Every structure is written in C-alpha cells, then in structure tokens.
Amino acid sequence: MDAKATAQAWNRRHFLQGAGAGLGALALNSLAGHNSRAVAAAVNTALGKPHFEPKAKRVVYLFQSGAPSQFETFDYKPKLRDLRGQELPASVRMGQRLTTMTSGQTTFPLAPSIFGFQKYGRQGAWMSDLMPYTAKMVDELCIVRSMYTEAINHDPAVTFFQTGSQLAGRPSAGAWVAYGLGRLNQDLPAFIVMISRDPTRAADQPLYDRLWGSGFLPTQYQGVKLRSGNDPVLYLANPAGCDRSMRREMLDDLAALNENSYSLIGDPEIQARISQYELAFRMQSAVPELTDISSEPEHILNLYGPEVRKPGSYARNCLLARRLIERDVRFVQLYHMGWDQHGDLPKNIAKQCQATDQPSAALIQDLKQRGLLEDTLVIWGGEFGRTVYSQGTLTETNYGRDHHPRCFTIWMAGGGVRSGMTYGATDDFSYNITENPMHVHDLQATMLHLLGINHLKLTYRFQGRDYRLTDIHGEVVHDILA
Numbered sequence: 001m002d003a004k005a006t007a008q009a010w011n012r013r014h015f016l017q018g019a020g021a022g023l024g025a026l027a028l029n030s031l032a033g034h035n036s037r038a039v040a041a042a043v044n045t046a047l048g049k050p051h052f053e054p055k056a057k058r059v060v061y062l063f064q065s066g067a068p069s070q071f072e073t074f075d076y077k078p079k080l081r082d083l084r085g086q087e088l089p090a091s092v093r094m095g096q097r098l099t100t101m102t103s104g105q106t107t108f109p110l111a112p113s114i115f116g117f118q119k120y121g122r123q124g125a126w127m128s129d130l131m132p133y134t135a136k137m138v139d140e141l142c143i144v145r146s147m148y149t150e151a152i153n154h155d156p157a158v159t160f161f162q163t164g165s166q167l168a169g170r171p172s173a174g175a176w177v178a179y180g181l182g183r184l185n186q187d188l189p190a191f192i193v194m195i196s197r198d199p200t201r202a203a204d205q206p207l208y209d210r211l212w213g214s215g216f217l218p219t220q221y222q223g224v225k226l227r228s229g230n231d232p233v234l235y236l237a238n239p240a241g242c243d244r245s246m247r248r249e250m251l252d253d254l255a256a257l258n259e260n261s262y263s264l265i266g267d268p269e270i271q272a273r274i275s276q277y278e279l280a281f282r283m284q285s286a287v288p289e290l291t292d293i294s295s296e297p298e299h300i301l302n303l304y305g306p307e308v309r310k311p312g313s314y315a316r317n318c319l320l321a322r323r324l325i326e327r328d329v330r331f332v333q334l335y336h337m338g339w340d341q342h343g344d345l346p347k348n349i350a351k352q353c354q355a356t357d358q359p360s361a362a363l364i365q366d367l368k369q370r371g372l373l374e375d376t377l378v379i380w381g382g383e384f385g386r387t388v389y390s391q392g393t394l395t396e397t398n399y400g401r402d403h404h405p406r407c408f409t410i411w412m413a414g415g416g417v418r419s420g421m422t423y424g425a426t427d428d429f430s431y432n433i434t435e436n437p438m439h440v441h442d443l444q445a446t447m448l449h450l451l452g453i454n455h456l457k458l459t460y461r462f463q464g465r466d467y468r469l470t471d472i473h474g475e476v477v478h479d480i481l482a
C-alpha cells in the first residue's frame with residue numbers, strides 16, 4: 001500500500017478507535033485469554049472477567065418469535081368465561097393504542113381461552129393443558145406474568161428484545177455478552193444461533209441476521225448461525241481439492257498479509273478478521289462432532305420427543321443447545337417461528353405447543369440432571385403478548401388475538417433465578433399489570449447481573465457516546481434472584 005492510500009485509510013474513526021493496539025485488538029487479546037486491566041479501564045468493563053461473582057456462566061434464550069398468547073399458556077383468567085362475547089370495557093383499555101389490524105373493528109368481544117388450566121408444583125401455579133411437559137418442570141421455573149414492552153409491531157418488538165433498541169443497528173444481547181465475557185471454549189464461538197419454524201406456516205414473521213449481529217461492536221462478537229443439513233456453518237468446509245494442511249498454509253499466508261495491513265492502517269477489524277479465520281479453522285473439527293447426535297442414548301432422544309431426529313426442528317435445536325452448553329458456549333439463542341396467531345388461534349397454538357413444550361421441558365431436565373442448570377440461565381418468551389378481545393369473528397371454537405405490548409408472560413430457569421415462583425400479576429383481562437411490572441430493559445439488566453456484569457458498566461463508545469445493551473434504562477429485578 002502506498003503512502004497516499006495509507007493516509008486515506010487512517011481516518012478519524014481508525015485513529016480514535018484503533019490508536020495503538022486499538023480497542024478491538026485489545027478485546028481480541030482478551031478473547032484469547034490475555035486479559036488486561038488497561039483494557040478494562042478503557043471500556044468500562046473487565047473484558048473476559050465479570051465485575052462480580054456470577055450466578056450463571058452461560059445463557060440459553062428460547063425466543064418464541066411471533067408472540068405466544070399468555071391466555072392459552074401461563075396467565076389463567078377464569079372470570080373471562082362469564083364475560084365471553086361482551087365488549088372490552090373502556091375502563092380496562094384506557095385508550096391504549098391498537099394495531100391497524102384491529103383498530104377498524106367496530107366491536108371488541110372478549111375471548112376467554114377454550115383450553116383448560118390446572119395447578120402444578122409446590123407453588124400451585126396455573127398452567128395450560130397445552131403445556132403438560134413444562135407443567136411437570138414448574139418447580140424449576142420463575143414465571144414472570146408482568147413483562148411489558150414499548151413496541152406494538154413485530155420487527156421493532158423483536159429488535160427491542162434482542163438489542164435493547166427498537167431501531168435496527170445496535171449489537172445483540174449475545175454479542176454484548178460475548179464482548180464482555182469472551183469465549184469459554186476456544187474451538188467454538190461465544191455466541192451461536194439456531195432457527196426452527198412451524199413448517200405449515202410458510203408466511204410467518206421474518207427473522208433477520210441483524211438480530212444476532214454485532215452492530216458497532218467488532219464483528220467477531222456477532223452470532224454464528226448453526227444451520228440444519230450437511231453444511232451447518234456456511235463456508236466452513238474446505239473447498240474441493242484443498243486438504244487441511246493446505247488450508248493451514250493458506251491461513252498462515254493470509255494472516256501475514258493481514259498483519260502487514262494492520263501495521264499500516266491499524267483498523268481493529270483486520271485483527272477481528274484474523275481471529276475469525278483461525279476460529280473457523282478450529283471449528284472444522286469442533287462443529288461436526290457437535291452436530292453428530294449418534295452418540296446420544298435412546299432415553300435422551302426420547303426425552304426431547306420424536307421431532308429430535310429431524311434436523312432443523314425445535315426439538316433437535318434444544319438438544320444441540322444442551323450439547324453447546326456442555327461445551328461451554330457462552331450464549332445460545334434459539335428462535336422458533338410461528339406464534340403470530342391473528343386467526344385460527346386455537347388450532348395453531350396447539351400445534352406450536354406440541355412442537356415446543358416437550359423439548360423446552362426436556363432441556364431444563366437434561367441440564368439439571370447433568371449439573372449444568374445451576375450455572376446456566378434459560379429464558380423462554382416472545383416479543384409481546386396478545387389481546388383479550390378477538391381479532392375477527394368470535395365463535396364457540398375459534399378466535400384470533402392481536403398484538404398486546406402492555407402485559408405478557410415469560411419464564412426463566414436456572415442460573416441464579418429463584419425457582420418455583422410466580423412474579424407479577426395482571427388484571428382479570430390480562431390487559432394491564434397490577435403488580436411488579438418488568439420492562440424489557442429490566443430483563444436485560446437482570447440477565448447481565450446473573451452473568452456477573454453490571455449493566456451500567458458494559459459500554460462501548462461509538463459516534464461520540466457510550467452505548468450499552470440497556471441504553472439509559474433498566475433495573476435489576478432482585479426479587480426473582482435466588
């Protein structure tokens with residue numbers, strides 16, 4: 001590179017963010033196990049080292065994309081049975097906004113769930129008949145019935161949960177955790193993503209790679225998507241005619257060229273590129289072993305249900321999540337699509353629960369019996385809740401539900417969360433929170449706290465200001481901590 005090109009490359013951003021070794025390069029050194037107190041001071045967090053003793057080392061986030069209805073799962077509202085078909089009272093709605101899908105309705109008939117509920121566990125928690133396997137594990141769960149969000153449509157709501165902002169472009173939660181704590185297994189990424197869907201709902205809400213992206217953080221912290229099939233990670237396998245020794249020689253030569261470029265430019269993304277090439281080389285051995293479940297005993301496969309034998313299914317992904325946790329992957333994100341049920345809700349939610357209930361419960365049981373649940377935080381939930389009134393025509397056996405951001409249910413387990421408890425409450429219409437509201441940023445702050453991170457100190461300077469996952473919000477919910 002000539003002097004002119006070098007001068008052009010050495011711009012203000014590179015000077016500020018990459019002076020000397022550069023924050024990205026220092027973060028890379030930390031990721032490789034070379035922690036530095038100077039780095040910790042520079043970015044307000046001890047990279048690779050928690051701020052205080054963590055309760056959890058790892059996270060499995062079971063994100064139910066499309067927003068499960070709380071009425072058919074965890075928030076039992078028996079008084080609605082006597083109000084079926086009546087209008088939603090104005091005193092309950094209190095002028096809250098509606099989506100354009102129901103704002104034009106002339107009537108808002110109350111739709112009680114047609115599914116039964118029973119009490120389970122030591123706490124006597126009400127659980128839907130659609131969730132029999134999860135019900136058996138209820139004493140391991142902390143059920144939060146008072147979640148709320150600010151977004152009323154899918155994309156901003158999902159983006160808000162994943163990145164702390166409704167606007168695209170911020171780093172994902174998994175990327176923040178990878179940035180703050182680094183990898184535990186040097187042969188696998190700190191952050192791995194898997195996606196499953198209801199195959200009968202082809203036109204469901206899309207999921208974009210930016211939801212597990214690194215945003216303005218160095219790119220080595222973005223999530224790596226593990227796909228089903230013979231090529232779990234794109235471009236990982238050697239091309240035809242190139243054996244492992246040839247790939248090693250190629251990477252050595254490429255690293256030398258990149259190091260030369262870095263010495264001239266100082267862009268930390270060059271160091272990130274070197275790191276990712278090396279990780280990919282190690283993953284060539286680690287990933288095939290990870291995704292091969294032939295060594296799993298029959299009773300474990302049966303625990304996850306019949307769909308576990310189908311690559312790409314939610315059940316298979318739950319089993320792979322356990323295998324990833326065993327291998328100390330820091331953050332595992334499972335997305336399951338198909339919960340957006342504006343019409344034909346009873347039929348569609350029954351299918352979704354059948355696909356997800358047994359594997360979710362099996363993951364909890366499997367982690368516990370291996371001694372991994374104690375330091376693994378598991379989170380289950382979607383981006384918002386559903387309306388008490390029916391979208392479209394209400395009949396004896398059929399109804400739909402629109403988006404409702406003001407209250408919905410998630411659950412957590414393991415990793416320092418109190419087990420066997422229900423937190424928060426909603427009114428008789430599950431329309432407003434009556435006790436212990438928990439905001440999206442509160443959940444994110446609490447998750448980071450359990451990982452030993454002070455969410456106020458996990459920051460990154462970008463475009464002249466310090467950013468964090470919880471932005472300028474969020475409180476740790478100490479009441480749900482063990």
